[in-house]
Amino acid sequence: MTTTQVRVALVTGGTAGIGAATCETLATLGYRVAANFCGAEDRAAAFTRRTGIRSWRWSVADHEACTTGVAAVEAALGPIDILVNNAGITRDASLAKLSPENWQAVLDTNLTGCFNMARSVFQAMRVRKWGRIVNISSVNGEAGQFGQTNYAASKAGILGFTKALALEGAHAGVTVNAIAPGYTDTEMVRVIPADILPSIIAKIPVGRLAAPAEIARCVAFLVAEDAGFITGATIDVNGGQHMG
Ligand code: CAA
DSSP, X not given: OOSSSOXXXXXXXXXXXXXXXXXXXXXXXXXXXXXXEOSOHHHHHHHHHHHOOEEEEOOTTOHHHHHHHHHHHHHHHOSXXXXXXXXXXXXXXXXXXOOHHHHHHHIIIIIIHHHHHHHHHHHHHHHHTOEEEEEEOOHHHHHOOTTOHHHHHHHXXXXXXXXXXXXXXXXXTEEEEEEEEOSBSSHHHHTSOTTTHHHHHTTOTTOSOBOHXXXXXXXXXXXXXXXXXXXXXXXXXXXXSOOO
Protein backbone atom coordinates (compact mmCIF):
# COMPACT_ATOMS: atom_id res chain seq x y z
CA MET A 1 0.00 0.00 0.00
CA THR A 2 1.20 3.52 -0.74
CA THR A 3 -0.55 5.03 2.28
CA THR A 4 0.41 4.92 5.93
CA GLN A 5 -3.26 4.29 6.72
CA VAL A 6 -4.18 0.62 7.02
CA ARG A 7 -7.37 0.07 5.06
CA VAL A 8 -10.06 -2.27 6.37
CA ALA A 9 -11.53 -4.74 3.88
CA LEU A 10 -14.64 -6.89 4.28
CA VAL A 11 -15.10 -9.85 1.94
CA THR A 12 -18.48 -11.60 1.84
CA GLY A 13 -18.40 -15.34 1.34
CA GLY A 14 -14.83 -14.90 2.50
CA THR A 15 -13.95 -18.25 4.03
CA ALA A 16 -13.94 -20.39 0.87
CA GLY A 17 -13.16 -20.24 -2.82
CA ILE A 18 -12.59 -16.86 -4.47
CA GLY A 19 -13.53 -15.09 -1.24
CA ALA A 20 -10.91 -16.91 0.82
CA ALA A 21 -8.25 -16.29 -1.80
CA THR A 22 -9.22 -12.61 -1.80
CA CYS A 23 -8.96 -12.39 1.98
CA GLU A 24 -5.53 -13.99 1.92
CA THR A 25 -4.24 -11.82 -0.93
CA LEU A 26 -5.42 -8.61 0.75
CA ALA A 27 -4.01 -9.67 4.13
CA THR A 28 -0.64 -10.42 2.51
CA LEU A 29 -0.68 -6.92 1.00
CA GLY A 30 -1.15 -5.39 4.46
CA TYR A 31 -4.88 -4.72 4.57
CA ARG A 32 -6.84 -5.43 7.76
CA VAL A 33 -9.29 -8.08 6.56
CA ALA A 34 -12.64 -9.42 7.78
CA ALA A 35 -14.41 -12.41 6.24
CA ASN A 36 -18.17 -12.83 6.26
CA PHE A 37 -19.66 -16.29 5.81
CA CYS A 38 -23.07 -17.93 6.02
CA GLY A 39 -22.33 -21.65 5.84
CA ALA A 40 -20.56 -24.06 8.13
CA GLU A 41 -19.04 -22.70 11.35
CA ASP A 42 -16.35 -25.38 11.42
CA ARG A 43 -15.03 -24.49 7.98
CA ALA A 44 -14.91 -20.81 8.90
CA ALA A 45 -13.11 -21.65 12.14
CA ALA A 46 -10.56 -23.70 10.19
CA PHE A 47 -10.07 -20.77 7.80
CA THR A 48 -9.45 -18.41 10.72
CA ARG A 49 -7.04 -20.86 12.36
CA ARG A 50 -5.09 -21.26 9.12
CA THR A 51 -4.97 -17.59 8.08
CA GLY A 52 -5.46 -15.55 11.26
CA ILE A 53 -8.29 -13.70 9.46
CA ARG A 54 -11.38 -13.32 11.66
CA SER A 55 -14.78 -14.29 10.32
CA TRP A 56 -18.34 -13.20 11.10
CA ARG A 57 -21.49 -15.19 10.29
CA TRP A 58 -24.56 -13.65 8.70
CA SER A 59 -26.61 -13.97 5.52
CA VAL A 60 -26.08 -11.21 2.97
CA ALA A 61 -29.66 -11.86 1.84
CA ASP A 62 -30.90 -10.44 5.17
CA HIS A 63 -30.81 -6.64 5.17
CA GLU A 64 -31.02 -6.28 8.93
CA ALA A 65 -28.30 -8.89 9.47
CA CYS A 66 -25.99 -6.96 7.12
CA THR A 67 -26.41 -3.77 9.15
CA THR A 68 -25.72 -5.62 12.38
CA GLY A 69 -22.83 -7.62 10.90
CA VAL A 70 -21.11 -4.54 9.49
CA ALA A 71 -21.43 -2.82 12.86
CA ALA A 72 -19.78 -5.81 14.56
CA VAL A 73 -16.90 -5.88 12.08
CA GLU A 74 -16.38 -2.12 12.40
CA ALA A 75 -16.39 -2.33 16.19
CA ALA A 76 -13.57 -4.88 15.97
CA LEU A 77 -11.48 -3.59 13.05
CA GLY A 78 -12.53 0.00 12.33
CA PRO A 79 -14.52 1.61 9.50
CA ILE A 80 -14.79 -0.51 6.38
CA ASP A 81 -12.94 1.09 3.47
CA ILE A 82 -13.22 -1.81 1.06
CA LEU A 83 -16.20 -4.08 0.41
CA VAL A 84 -15.88 -7.14 -1.79
CA ASN A 85 -19.32 -8.52 -2.61
CA ASN A 86 -18.31 -12.08 -3.35
CA ALA A 87 -20.99 -14.20 -1.65
CA GLY A 88 -22.91 -16.21 -4.21
CA ILE A 89 -24.84 -19.43 -4.69
CA THR A 90 -26.07 -21.57 -7.55
CA ARG A 91 -29.31 -23.55 -7.86
CA ASP A 92 -28.90 -24.78 -11.43
CA ALA A 93 -31.92 -26.11 -13.30
CA SER A 94 -33.44 -25.55 -16.71
CA LEU A 95 -36.40 -23.17 -16.56
CA ALA A 96 -39.04 -25.89 -16.64
CA LYS A 97 -37.52 -27.42 -13.52
CA LEU A 98 -36.60 -24.19 -11.74
CA SER A 99 -38.78 -23.64 -8.69
CA PRO A 100 -39.81 -20.12 -7.65
CA GLU A 101 -37.87 -20.75 -4.41
CA ASN A 102 -34.64 -21.49 -6.27
CA TRP A 103 -35.14 -18.48 -8.52
CA GLN A 104 -35.64 -16.24 -5.48
CA ALA A 105 -32.86 -17.73 -3.35
CA VAL A 106 -30.24 -17.02 -6.01
CA LEU A 107 -31.48 -13.48 -6.64
CA ASP A 108 -31.69 -12.78 -2.90
CA THR A 109 -28.13 -13.86 -2.14
CA ASN A 110 -26.28 -12.87 -5.30
CA LEU A 111 -27.94 -9.58 -6.23
CA THR A 112 -29.94 -8.31 -3.26
CA GLY A 113 -26.92 -9.28 -1.15
CA CYS A 114 -24.86 -6.68 -3.03
CA PHE A 115 -27.52 -4.04 -2.33
CA ASN A 116 -27.80 -4.98 1.34
CA MET A 117 -24.05 -4.87 1.90
CA ALA A 118 -23.39 -1.74 -0.15
CA ARG A 119 -26.18 0.04 1.68
CA SER A 120 -24.48 -0.78 4.99
CA VAL A 121 -21.14 0.85 4.05
CA PHE A 122 -21.61 3.23 1.14
CA GLN A 123 -22.80 6.40 2.87
CA ALA A 124 -19.97 6.28 5.42
CA MET A 125 -17.45 5.77 2.62
CA ARG A 126 -18.81 8.87 0.87
CA VAL A 127 -18.55 10.90 4.05
CA ARG A 128 -14.92 9.77 4.51
CA LYS A 129 -14.29 10.51 0.81
CA TRP A 130 -12.67 7.14 0.14
CA GLY A 131 -14.03 3.71 -0.61
CA ARG A 132 -13.72 0.70 -2.87
CA ILE A 133 -16.54 -1.68 -3.72
CA VAL A 134 -15.83 -4.71 -5.91
CA ASN A 135 -18.76 -6.87 -6.98
CA ILE A 136 -18.06 -10.40 -8.18
CA SER A 137 -20.18 -11.12 -11.26
CA SER A 138 -19.58 -14.02 -13.66
CA VAL A 139 -18.87 -14.86 -17.27
CA ASN A 140 -22.28 -16.53 -17.17
CA GLY A 141 -23.91 -13.18 -16.39
CA GLU A 142 -22.42 -11.87 -19.64
CA ALA A 143 -22.72 -14.90 -21.91
CA GLY A 144 -25.59 -16.92 -20.39
CA GLN A 145 -25.46 -20.61 -19.46
CA PHE A 146 -27.93 -23.45 -19.94
CA GLY A 147 -29.61 -24.15 -16.60
CA GLN A 148 -28.70 -20.80 -15.03
CA THR A 149 -31.48 -18.31 -15.79
CA ASN A 150 -31.49 -17.42 -12.09
CA TYR A 151 -27.72 -17.18 -11.67
CA ALA A 152 -27.15 -15.40 -15.00
CA ALA A 153 -29.88 -12.87 -14.20
CA SER A 154 -28.36 -12.18 -10.79
CA LYS A 155 -24.84 -11.81 -12.19
CA ALA A 156 -26.00 -9.61 -15.09
CA GLY A 157 -27.94 -7.54 -12.55
CA ILE A 158 -24.70 -7.00 -10.65
CA LEU A 159 -23.21 -5.32 -13.72
CA GLY A 160 -26.02 -2.75 -13.90
CA PHE A 161 -25.92 -2.25 -10.15
CA THR A 162 -22.17 -1.63 -10.36
CA LYS A 163 -22.45 1.01 -13.07
CA ALA A 164 -25.30 2.86 -11.36
CA LEU A 165 -23.61 2.89 -7.97
CA ALA A 166 -20.30 3.96 -9.55
CA LEU A 167 -22.05 7.16 -10.65
CA GLU A 168 -23.23 7.77 -7.08
CA GLY A 169 -19.75 7.32 -5.61
CA ALA A 170 -17.63 9.04 -8.23
CA HIS A 171 -17.62 12.52 -6.71
CA ALA A 172 -16.84 11.20 -3.25
CA GLY A 173 -13.78 9.05 -3.91
CA VAL A 174 -15.72 5.80 -3.85
CA THR A 175 -15.10 3.49 -6.80
CA VAL A 176 -17.43 0.64 -7.68
CA ASN A 177 -16.30 -2.04 -10.11
CA ALA A 178 -17.19 -5.57 -11.13
CA ILE A 179 -15.10 -8.61 -11.92
CA ALA A 180 -16.58 -11.29 -14.16
CA PRO A 181 -14.63 -14.46 -13.41
CA GLY A 182 -14.75 -17.45 -15.66
CA TYR A 183 -14.98 -21.00 -14.37
CA THR A 184 -12.78 -21.14 -11.27
CA ASP A 185 -11.54 -24.10 -9.27
CA THR A 186 -13.96 -23.82 -6.34
CA GLU A 187 -16.65 -25.95 -4.74
CA MET A 188 -19.28 -24.22 -6.91
CA VAL A 189 -17.65 -25.63 -10.03
CA ARG A 190 -16.78 -28.98 -8.46
CA VAL A 191 -20.51 -29.80 -8.15
CA ILE A 192 -21.04 -29.58 -11.92
CA PRO A 193 -21.75 -33.13 -13.12
CA ALA A 194 -18.55 -34.91 -14.20
CA ASP A 195 -19.98 -35.60 -17.65
CA ILE A 196 -20.61 -31.87 -18.26
CA LEU A 197 -17.45 -30.19 -16.90
CA PRO A 198 -15.08 -31.36 -19.70
CA SER A 199 -17.33 -29.76 -22.33
CA ILE A 200 -17.16 -26.49 -20.40
CA ILE A 201 -13.36 -26.59 -20.06
CA ALA A 202 -13.14 -27.33 -23.80
CA LYS A 203 -14.65 -23.88 -24.42
CA ILE A 204 -11.97 -22.06 -22.35
CA PRO A 205 -9.11 -21.02 -24.67
CA VAL A 206 -6.57 -21.08 -21.84
CA GLY A 207 -7.60 -24.71 -21.41
CA ARG A 208 -8.16 -24.91 -17.66
CA LEU A 209 -10.12 -23.53 -14.72
CA ALA A 210 -8.90 -20.36 -13.04
CA ALA A 211 -7.19 -20.62 -9.67
CA PRO A 212 -9.04 -18.54 -7.02
CA ALA A 213 -5.87 -16.48 -6.50
CA GLU A 214 -6.02 -15.41 -10.15
CA ILE A 215 -9.33 -13.67 -9.43
CA ALA A 216 -8.07 -12.27 -6.12
CA ARG A 217 -5.16 -10.49 -7.80
CA CYS A 218 -7.70 -8.56 -9.86
CA VAL A 219 -9.54 -7.51 -6.68
CA ALA A 220 -6.23 -6.28 -5.26
CA PHE A 221 -5.67 -4.23 -8.40
CA LEU A 222 -9.09 -2.55 -8.13
CA VAL A 223 -8.93 -1.70 -4.43
CA ALA A 224 -5.47 -0.12 -4.52
CA GLU A 225 -4.86 3.49 -3.48
CA ASP A 226 -3.91 4.45 -7.04
CA ALA A 227 -6.96 2.81 -8.67
CA GLY A 228 -9.16 5.85 -8.08
CA PHE A 229 -9.81 6.54 -11.77
CA ILE A 230 -11.17 3.05 -12.42
CA THR A 231 -14.88 3.03 -11.70
CA GLY A 232 -17.97 1.47 -13.27
CA ALA A 233 -15.72 -1.05 -15.04
CA THR A 234 -16.20 -4.76 -15.53
CA ILE A 235 -12.98 -6.74 -15.74
CA ASP A 236 -13.23 -10.15 -17.40
CA VAL A 237 -10.96 -12.82 -15.92
CA ASN A 238 -12.13 -15.81 -17.90
CA GLY A 239 -9.25 -17.41 -19.77
CA GLY A 240 -10.56 -16.01 -23.05
CA GLN A 241 -13.91 -17.82 -22.80
CA HIS A 242 -15.94 -14.70 -23.52
CA MET A 243 -14.74 -11.38 -24.90
CA GLY A 244 -17.32 -8.67 -24.36
N1 CAA B 1 -27.09 -26.72 -24.20
C1 CAA B 1 -28.15 -27.22 -24.87
N2 CAA B 1 -28.88 -28.24 -24.44
C2 CAA B 1 -28.54 -28.81 -23.31
C3 CAA B 1 -27.44 -28.38 -22.56
C4 CAA B 1 -26.70 -27.28 -23.05
N3 CAA B 1 -25.62 -26.80 -22.40
N4 CAA B 1 -27.33 -29.13 -21.46
C5 CAA B 1 -28.34 -30.02 -21.51
N5 CAA B 1 -29.05 -29.84 -22.64
C6 CAA B 1 -30.20 -30.59 -23.09
C7 CAA B 1 -29.95 -32.08 -22.92
O1 CAA B 1 -29.30 -32.60 -24.05
C8 CAA B 1 -31.36 -32.61 -22.78
O2 CAA B 1 -31.99 -32.62 -24.03
P1 CAA B 1 -33.07 -33.76 -24.37
O3 CAA B 1 -34.21 -33.58 -23.40
O4 CAA B 1 -33.48 -33.47 -25.79
O5 CAA B 1 -32.38 -35.06 -24.21
C9 CAA B 1 -32.03 -31.53 -21.97
O6 CAA B 1 -31.31 -30.31 -22.25
C10 CAA B 1 -31.95 -31.82 -20.50
O7 CAA B 1 -32.63 -30.83 -19.85
P2 CAA B 1 -32.87 -31.01 -18.30
O8 CAA B 1 -33.61 -29.84 -17.80
O9 CAA B 1 -33.51 -32.36 -18.05
O10 CAA B 1 -31.36 -30.99 -17.77
P3 CAA B 1 -30.82 -31.73 -16.51
O11 CAA B 1 -31.79 -31.60 -15.40
O12 CAA B 1 -30.32 -33.05 -16.86
O13 CAA B 1 -29.51 -30.83 -16.20
C11 CAA B 1 -28.39 -28.84 -15.52
C12 CAA B 1 -29.58 -29.42 -16.27
C13 CAA B 1 -28.48 -29.21 -14.04
C14 CAA B 1 -28.45 -27.34 -15.64
C15 CAA B 1 -27.09 -29.40 -16.11
O14 CAA B 1 -27.11 -29.18 -17.50
C16 CAA B 1 -25.87 -28.70 -15.54
O15 CAA B 1 -25.48 -28.91 -14.42
N6 CAA B 1 -25.22 -27.85 -16.37
C17 CAA B 1 -24.06 -27.06 -15.95
C18 CAA B 1 -24.51 -25.70 -15.57
C19 CAA B 1 -23.30 -24.86 -15.27
O16 CAA B 1 -22.41 -24.66 -16.06
N7 CAA B 1 -23.27 -24.29 -14.06
C20 CAA B 1 -22.16 -23.47 -13.65
C21 CAA B 1 -21.93 -23.65 -12.17
S1 CAA B 1 -20.43 -22.87 -11.67
C22 CAA B 1 -20.78 -21.26 -11.71
O17 CAA B 1 -21.87 -20.83 -11.95
C23 CAA B 1 -19.62 -20.32 -11.43
C24 CAA B 1 -19.46 -19.34 -12.50
O18 CAA B 1 -19.74 -18.16 -12.26
C25 CAA B 1 -18.88 -19.74 -13.79
